[in-house]
């Protein structure tokens with residue numbers, strides 16, 4: 531047996547240890563996909579792929595040609611539109627997701643989107659109520675399934691698309707494997723088509739026909755003691771808890787001169803900074819000022835945004851960092867902890883500052899807000915700082931998809947400039 535040499539692991543070894551992801555499986559053999567093989571998406575089986583130029587896969591349609599009545603559900607279920615500004619409905623959606631939404635592979639953690647988060651993310655400028663689609667049980671009215679779309683502008687290889695971002699596909703655990711998901715997807719597509727929108731963007735942990743790109747979650751421990759206690763991460767065999775705490779210790783305050791919370795007056799500068807940065811990616815959102823105000827203004831408990839105001843030129847915004855709050859329920863609560871408080875990297879632009887230094891400040895700010903872990907995908911320029919800042923790689927991939935838009939080649943994570951919450 532090799533000598534136990536009592537050396538501590540190099541920092542990068544330790545950082546590489548940890549973290550559970552919610553992003554599911556790896557690439558499998560090509561499976562059959564009874565539903566997705568009928569849809570205008572890239573296909574995993576080359577013989578099913580309709581060749582053509584990059585762009586829409588389906589022939590163009592008009593709104594008049596879209597089916598006016600909803601698809602049929604089995605008789606005991608009915609469609610509903612979920613108004614998340616209605617407290618009762620917001621509670622119902624929260625509870626459906628709280629009990630049935632995404633879990634990690636070992637069923638230790640389940641996303642817990644807050645009520646405030648749902649209101650925020652489902653109501654961007656121009657949102658359409660009809661795109662917040664639920665399924666209820668006839669008679670009892672119980673909400674048992676959900677899917678949402680929100681309008682967004684995406685630049686895909688230089689073409690500006692008005693599309694829908696699809697999120698929150700969720701079916702009650704007791705109604706799984708009954709082919710309800712394809713019904714939800716068909717019905718939301720119909721409702722979105724009725725607004726004259728023909729494309730969508732979405733992400734999933736699973737591999738479906740056919741990812742346009744794949745990203746990976748990385749995790750940076752902020753409160754490593756708690757993360758070990760709840761089984762999110764584990765101690766390296768040759769490091770004690772106190773050594774591990776020291777390893778992940780951060781400064782108390784951010785170091786970039788002029789960094790401060792974003793204010794409403796910063797909206798024009800942040801919009802310009804973001805759009806200018808995002809245009810280098812093959813797929814990225816395009817924000818107008820109203821959208822920046824909505825998506826990126828500080829909202830306590832939901833989204834946190836900071837700008838750097840140049841100390842030499844008051845009023846000049848040079849850099850931007852943001853993260854959103856998405857806690858998870860600790861399913862088998864342990865060590866007295868029932869919630870994992872996770873911050874997720876959102877949009878970051880290093881103008882004058884060094885990106886690694888700026889992101890270290892983001893970690894410090896997240897720690898100040900009492901987050902336990904900072905999660906980050908390896909897209910945009912994020913790969914530059916993940917190792918230096920002691921992120922450890924997660925255990926699953928996040929697949930990116932476009933509906934009804936053909937791309938000839940798969941994008942690398944560094945070509946993706948889109949974060950779907």
Ligand SMILES: CC(C)(COP(=O)(O)OP(=O)(O)OC[C@H]1O[C@@H](n2cnc3c(N)ncnc32)[C@H](O)[C@@H]1OP(=O)(O)O)[C@@H](O)C(=O)NCCC(=O)NCCS
Pocket residue numbers: 562563564565566567630631632633698699700701702705706707708709710711712733734735736738
């Ligand atoms: C994802 C979920 C809605 C699928 O429901 P289900 O009852 O397992 O599956 P159904 O029998 O209704 O439908 C199966 C079809 O949905 C597809 N599907 C499964 N997960 C999907 C996803 N995340 N996105 C899109 N389609 C998906 C399957 O591939 C299958 O289609 P195929 O035959 O063409 O491959 C359900 O498992 C769920 O609520 N999981 C927890 C929340 C979650 O993971 N949501 C997805 C977040 S991306």
